[in-house]
Amino acid sequence: MAINLLLGLQWGDEGKGKIVDVLTGDYDIIARFQGGPNAGHTLIFDGYKHVLHTIPSGIFHKTAVNVVGNGVVIDPVIFKRELDNLDKFDIDFTTKLLISRKAHLILPTHRLLDAASETSKGKAKIGSTLKGIGPTYMDKTGRNGLRVGDLEMENWEEKYKALTKKHIRMIDYYGVKLEYDIAELEEEFNEGVKRLKELTFIDSEEYLNNALKNGKSILAEGAQGSLLDVDFGTYPFVTSSNTTAAGACTGLGIAPNKIGDVFGIFKAYTTRVGSGPFPTELFDEDGATMAKVGHEFGATTGRPRRCGWLDLVALKYAAQVNGVTQLMMMKGDVLSGFDTLKVCTSYKYKGEEISHLPYNIEPENVTPIYSEFKGWQADLTQMTTKEELPQNLMEYISFIEKEVEVPIKIVSVGPDRKQTILR
Numbered sequence: 001m002a003i004n005l006l007l008g009l010q011w012g013d014e015g016k017g018k019i020v021d022v023l024t025g026d027y028d029i030i031a032r033f034q035g036g037p038n039a040g041h042t043l044i045f046d047g048y049k050h051v052l053h054t055i056p057s058g059i060f061h062k063t064a065v066n067v068v069g070n071g072v073v074i075d076p077v078i079f080k081r082e083l084d085n086l087d088k089f090d091i092d093f094t095t096k097l098l099i100s101r102k103a104h105l106i107l108p109t110h111r112l113l114d115a116a117s118e119t120s121k122g123k124a125k126i127g128s129t130l131k132g133i134g135p136t137y138m139d140k141t142g143r144n145g146l147r148v149g150d151l152e153m154e155n156w157e158e159k160y161k162a163l164t165k166k167h168i169r170m171i172d173y174y175g176v177k178l179e180y181d182i183a184e185l186e187e188e189f190n191e192g193v194k195r196l197k198e199l200t201f202i203d204s205e206e207y208l209n210n211a212l213k214n215g216k217s218i219l220a221e222g223a224q225g226s227l228l229d230v231d232f233g234t235y236p237f238v239t240s241s242n243t244t245a246a247g248a249c250t251g252l253g254i255a256p257n258k259i260g261d262v263f264g265i266f267k268a269y270t271t272r273v274g275s276g277p278f279p280t281e282l283f284d285e286d287g288a289t290m291a292k293v294g295h296e297f298g299a300t301t302g303r304p305r306r307c308g309w310l311d312l313v314a315l316k317y318a319a320q321v322n323g324v325t326q327l328m329m330m331k332g333d334v335l336s337g338f339d340t341l342k343v344c345t346s347y348k349y350k351g352e353e354i355s356h357l358p359y360n361i362e363p364e365n366v367t368p369i370y371s372e373f374k375g376w377q378a379d380l381t382q383m384t385t386k387e388e389l390p391q392n393l394m395e396y397i398s399f400i401e402k403e404v405e406v407p408i409k410i411v412s413v414g415p416d417r418k419q420t421i422l423r
Contacts, residue, residue: 002260003031003208003218005248008225009318011234011272013296013305014265015330015412017041020057020221022410022420023263028216029065030058031208033251034241035223036073036106036136038129044415055082056221059091069204070102071241071251073136074148075111076192083195093199100204101149107160108185109167110135116174128274137240139163148201151193205253212258220248226318234361237276245322264324264406266315268332268396271296271305277361279368280308280344294334309342309370312403317357319404328410329400332393333419338375341396344368345403373399380413386423 006023008014021043024030037053043060044050052059054074056066068074083093091097110132117135118128128134139145146163150156164182171178211218222243227233229243241247245262248254269290272278281287287307290296296305319327335341346355348367358366376390383389389411397408411421 001212001215001217003212003220003248003252003254003258004261004263005220005222005245005259005322006263006265007222007245007322007324008243009227009264009266009315009322009324009327010225010270010311011227011276011278012223012225013271013273014225014267015042015415016222016265017043017052017057018330018412018415018417018420019263019265019328019410020219021045021060022417023219024058024061024064026217027058027064027219029067029208029211029218030056030221031067031069031204031218031252032056032072032221032223033069034071034243034247035239036131036133037075037078038131038133038224038239041221041223042415043417045417050085053082054079055086055097058219058221059086059097060089062091062096065096065098067098067202067204067208067252068100068103069208069252070100071247072100073104073106073133073140073241074099074196075106075132076196077108077188078131078192080192080195095200098200098202098204098207099148099196101147101152101201102204103148104136104140104145105148105150106132106136107146107164107167108182108189109164109171110139112171112178112180112185113167116171116176116178119176119178120174134240135167148196151197152201208252208254209258212254220252220254222247226322227314229321232321234276237274244318261325262323263326263328264319264322265328265330266310266318267330268310268335269294270308270311270314272308273303273305277363277366278306278308279314279347279361279363279366280311280342281306282308286338289338290334293337294331309344309368310400311344311368312400313344313347313355313357313368315400316355316404319406324404324406326410327401327404327406327408328412329397329408330412332411333380333413336376336378336380341373341375342370343373343396343399345371371399381419383413383421386411386421389421
């Protein structure tokens with residue numbers, strides 16, 4: 001058996017949660033492999049909207065086991081909130097939600113460090129979600145971090161106090177004014193830890209590899225998007241983990257030769273939250289329409305998403321880096337009503353036309369070159385088969401497939417799990 005991966009190919013918010021939810025019935029295990037509560041996966045079904053931040057998106061299916069892998073960073077406060085919100089669904093968390101002992105913990109002072117660092121940057125800030133993700137990964141790579149398994153150790157309190165004390169000295173170093181009550185933050189944190197300890201902790205790499213040996217099917221769920229990868233994204237406006245396929249190996253303890261299909265999720269257009277370069281960004285009525293129709297606001301932060309035309313240069317790059325075998329196009333319904341659609345097929349980069357993603361895509365270096373397509377007026381949201389899709393949309397899809405050289409197997413025509421067309 002192989003483990004299949006599901007990844008975002010843009011700057012996040014592509015709709016991964018919905019597709020994981022749609023596909024979960026085909027898998028025994030859903031495993032989240034990186035990121036933290038800076039991610040928000042939105043699922044809509046039976047008239048309800050659910051937003052998950054750390055818990056894998058297969059949690060609503062009683063047949064699947066959900067694993068939070070070692071590459072994830074966990075904030076016990078937010079995690080408790082998630083669990084509390086799910087209590088009404090009668091989920092047996094002790095058997096259906098397993099936590100890797102090697103996953104790192106976000107402390108209250110990590111969030112304070114995040115705020116102090118971002119504030120100190122002034123206009124140069126990177127657009128952090130202020131969830132403490134970056135400082136937690138910094139402690140991880142700096143070999144100072146605390147992990148879920150430490151909660152089982154006798155010296156937990158000692159290690160916690162030592163790291164918190166160090167963080168407070170670092171916060172003072174930034175020289176910015178932060179108002180906080182550490183005792184109040186720690187009380188909330190300890191309540192979260194108490195709830196976390198009610199769950200089952202596992203050595204996840206052993207668990208997952210044994211599952212593969214025993215013929216279990218596994219889907220690895222990524223968070224954020226490939227263009228936010230700390231190595232291959234638009235650095236420094238990126239997240240702090242590897243959001244690409246390689247991150248699944250290090251974030252779950254799965255060998256590269258155990259990877260099967262790589263599902264790449266992308267929107268029919270492009271969005272971005274926070275700061276950073278965005279070559280196809282629109283500042284006109286078309287961009288405003290995309291944002292309004294697509295309800296483009298961050299699931300975690302509520303921040304408005306910047307909108308623009310589909311960037312095939314970036315999409316091909318992401319497909320290549322990840323080894324994508326199947327594409328899944330989201331939010332095709334949002335583009336209904338546009339007379340003309342544009343797709344960026346190359347860049348003018350320092351006076352030269354190129355078709356690959358260069359080192360720097362800041363506006364002074366890059367100008368997008370577009371191809372135009374006829375739009376479609378049909379309402380896609382009630383369509384249930386590929387035969388119903390308008391011809392202009394099919395031509396749009398075929399062009400993308402030809403350029404990226406990967407087939408589009410799913411077309412999403414609305415946010416509900418039922419609004420999903422298989423090709």
